[in-house]
Amino acid sequence: MKMFEYMGKEIFSKFGLKVPKGRMVNTPEDAALIAKDIGGAVVIKSQVLSGKRGKAGGIKFADNPEQAKAAAQEIFEMTVQGHTVEILLVEEKLKIDKEFYLAITIDLAAKRPVIIASIKGGMDIEEVAEDYIIKEQIDVELGMQSFIASDIVRRMGVTLNSPLGKELVRTIGALYRIFVEIDAELVEINPLVISGDKVIAADSKITIDDAALYRQRELPRVEERTVVEKTAHDLGLSFVELDGDIGVMANGAGITMGTLDTITYYGGKPANFLDAGGGTGEEGTVKALELILSRNPKAIVINIFGGITRCDDVARALASVKRNIGIPVPVVVRLVGTNQEAGRAILREVGIEAYDFMQDAIKKVVELSK
Amino acid sequence: MAIIIDETTNVLVQGISGKQGLFHTKQMLSYGSKVIAGTSPGKGGTTIEGIPVYDSVRAVIEKHRIDASVVFVPASMAKDAALEALEAGVKVVVIVTEHIPVHDEMAIVAYAKRVNSIVIGPNTFGIVSSGKCKIGIPPNQFFIPGPVGVVARSGTLTYEIVGNLTAQNIGQSTVVGMGGDRVVGLTFVDVLKKFEQDMETKVVVLIGEIGGFAEEEASQYIKEMTKPVVAYIAGKSAPQGKQMGHAGAIIERGKGTYEGKVKALTEAGVKIVELPFEVPRIIKELLLKL
Numbered sequence: 105m106k107m108f109e110y111m112g113k114e115i116f117s118k119f120g121l122k123v124p125k126g127r128m129v130n131t132p133e134d135a136a137l138i139a140k141d142i143g144g145a146v147v148i149k150s151q152v153l154s155g156k157r158g159k160a161g162g163i164k165f166a167d168n169p170e171q172a173k174a175a176a177q178e179i180f181e182m183t184v185q186g187h188t189v190e191i192l193l194v195e196e197k198l199k200i201d202k203e204f205y206l207a208i209t210i211d212l213a214a215k216r217p218v219i220i221a222s223i224k225g226g227m228d229i230e231e232v233a234e235d236y237i238i239k240e241q242i243d244v245e246l247g248m249q250s251f252i253a254s255d256i257v258r259r260m261g262v263t264l265n266s267p268l269g270k271e272l273v274r275t276i277g278a279l280y281r282i283f284v285e286i287d288a289e290l291v292e293i294n295p296l297v298i299s300g301d302k303v304i305a306a307d308s309k310i311t312i313d314d315a316a317l318y319r320q321r322e323l324p325r326v327e328e329r330t331v332v333e334k335t336a337h338d339l340g341l342s343f344v345e346l347d348g349d350i351g352v353m354a355n356g357a358g359i360t361m362g363t364l365d366t367i368t369y370y371g372g373k374p375a376n377f378l379d380a381g382g383g384t385g386e387e388g389t390v391k392a393l394e395l396i397l398s399r400n401p402k403a404i405v406i407n408i409f410g411g412i413t414r415c416d417d418v419a420r421a422l423a424s425v426k427r428n429i430g431i432p433v434p435v436v437v438r439l440v441g442t443n444q445e446a447g448r449a450i451l452r453e454v455g456i457e458a459y460d461f462m463q464d465a466i467k468k469v470v471e472l473s474k
Numbered sequence: 475m476a477i478i479i480d481e482t483t484n485v486l487v488q489g490i491s492g493k494q495g496l497f498h499t500k501q502m503l504s505y506g507s508k509v510i511a512g513t514s515p516g517k518g519g520t521t522i523e524g525i526p527v528y529d530s531v532r533a534v535i536e537k538h539r540i541d542a543s544v545v546f547v548p549a550s551m552a553k554d555a556a557l558e559a560l561e562a563g564v565k566v567v568v569i570v571t572e573h574i575p576v577h578d579e580m581a582i583v584a585y586a587k588r589v590n591s592i593v594i595g596p597n598t599f600g601i602v603s604s605g606k607c608k609i610g611i612p613p614n615q616f617f618i619p620g621p622v623g624v625v626a627r628s629g630t631l632t633y634e635i636v637g638n639l640t641a642q643n644i645g646q647s648t649v650v651g652m653g654g655d656r657v658v659g660l661t662f663v664d665v666l667k668k669f670e671q672d673m674e675t676k677v678v679v680l681i682g683e684i685g686g687f688a689e690e691e692a693s694q695y696i697k698e699m700t701k702p703v704v705a706y707i708a709g710k711s712a713p714q715g716k717q718m719g720h721a722g723a724i725i726e727r728g729k730g731t732y733e734g735k736v737k738a739l740t741e742a743g744v745k746i747v748e749l750p751f752e753v754p755r756i757i758k759e760l761l762l763k764l
Contacts, residue, residue: 358628
């Protein structure tokens with residue numbers, strides 16, 4: 105789950121990191137009020153879940169409340185990287201000496217957190233030469249220690265016993281604590297503004313591990329999926345809308361991708377990716393079928409190789425949808441694995457003969473979609 | 475021979491009284507796996523399917539030699555369960571549970587490394603040394619003994635390919651599921667090294683998918699292997715930037731693409747098959763040449 109900048113800054117603040125003075129607003133009038141409170145020049149930032157807001161015009165400066173109101177009005181009326189803007193963050197304009205970069209994410213190859221730091225932060229961090237990027241993997245059993253943060257600061261070329269050096273060591277420690285405490289996959293500060301001896305998080309980018317949300321009850325929730333994708337997620341299904349006309353349901357991400365690959369190979373076009381997951385029971389299967397039908401496919405293929413999923417559960421669900429709701433398009437079923445015979449018997453009662461092999465079922469459904 | 479587990483492996487089921495734990499304990503027993511104990515806090519002293527149940531892993535190892543455990547507990551308790559088994563000295567821990575927080579996964583993997591134990595998963599179907607021992611959740615009837623080693627990221631796709639092999643009467647030495655999550659214990663390279671050493675394994679099937687770097691890493695080691703490797707990579711037709719189910723299966727910033735993986739593997743001498751059901755034909759050809 106991605107978080108808005110203002111949410112991230114609230115978290116930063118709670119953990120003792122310095123952030124610019126400011127507040128989130130929903131109207132141009134409030135933007136003017138906050139600008140007045142802050143006094144002096146302000147920056148008005150669109151709150152959308154994508155980077156490159158500055159380049160897209162989603163960040164504007166203002167010298168007084170009237171300008172702030174006009175700038176806010178302008179941003180509310182635009183779309184930033186395809187997102188409509190509903191929230192703005194109005195903040196004091198910082199005096200910037202330098203812009204650094206600091207982030208913590210997971211190094212998947214090393215299976216450890218990695219700290220990424222650079223003295224060349226700002227808009228084009230992707231373009232910064234490797235020489236200026238410091239990477240430090242963290243041993244999770246050792247955790248973040250002061251000597252590690254100090255060494256990162258040393259490698260950044262900042263004098264350790266200077267006020268700035270000390271402040272950077274503290275910042276790295278705090279950011280690691282945040283990374284762990286909120287189950288983050290990514291915490292990023294870009295730019296990390298150096299203003300005199302002060303170190304200020306001028307932006308925040310945070311992604312939380314969805315699997316850990318159950319124990320992060322205090323974090324605000326942000327929804328970025330489409331309504332249909334959210335419905336699927338809440339049912340424990342993984343659903344992605346595609347452009348074709350063959351409805352697809354399979355169990356397991358790998359076999360679902362394999363099904364799409366095979367459909368494409370035989371000249372068909374999948375309408376969706378739907379991984380019903382392992383252990384999907386009857387109810388989940390019914391909902392999965394409803395989702396597929398909502399895409400108005402010309403034909404549907406159901407490809408089940410039951411391990412933890414039981415073929416009879418899937419068959420019962422399919423039979424019940426066919427009897428009670430009706431399926432307006434041809435359905436081709438491939439059903440093998442756990443409780444296969446029971447499942448096939450149930451399907452036979454509603455006139456569906458299941459295939460043994462995936463390629464045969466897919467050839468058939470592609471033919472039916474033409 | 476086989477790798478990691480065989481007919482002598484004593485298996486512990488953690489979370490034996492839950493719905494999945496119970497169902498798959500029965501399945502494992504019927505496959506012939508030596509499931510000799512289970513844990514379920516508060517149910518110590520009872521038996522399930524004739525198997526003694528204990529309150530904790532420490533209580534189990536006071537009475538039994540355990541070679542491998544399988545974790546069926548819910549995600550919120552899985553880290554504790556895995557660490558409990560590792561701390562008690564279990565050398566192979568198979569974590570079937572899905573949706574475990576990635577920070578927990580990093581902690582499990584780090585501790586396993588320190589105590590020099592193998593973690594398979596999380597979010598894995600498990601491991602089968604065909605005809606000898608199954609630990610995990612694959613359907614029994616598709617696994618028969620033979621010369622093909624299989625290592626995969628995805629469960630059902632593995633059943634698909636192993637099922638096709640078995641339908642052609644081509645058996646498997648060991649089938650290993652690494653797990654679909656981004657951070658998992660065993661890697662392709664770990665498993666390939668074991669297959670290279672294993673006398674029973676003659677050829678290896680690698681089942682990968684788009685996203686991550688696991689296949690690229692594997693290709694580096696495959697260059698040193700003497701045994702032939704056949705690979706299928708799922709997700710050729712997947713659109714960029716869309717997450718396809720597995721947390722692992724997402725393409726970002728041009729990394730982990732189908733083309734990149736196929737290129738790396740092909741350069742390492744791997745035979746790539748375009749569709750899952752082409753695997754048996756290619757394997758047959760390779761076995762005839764040996």
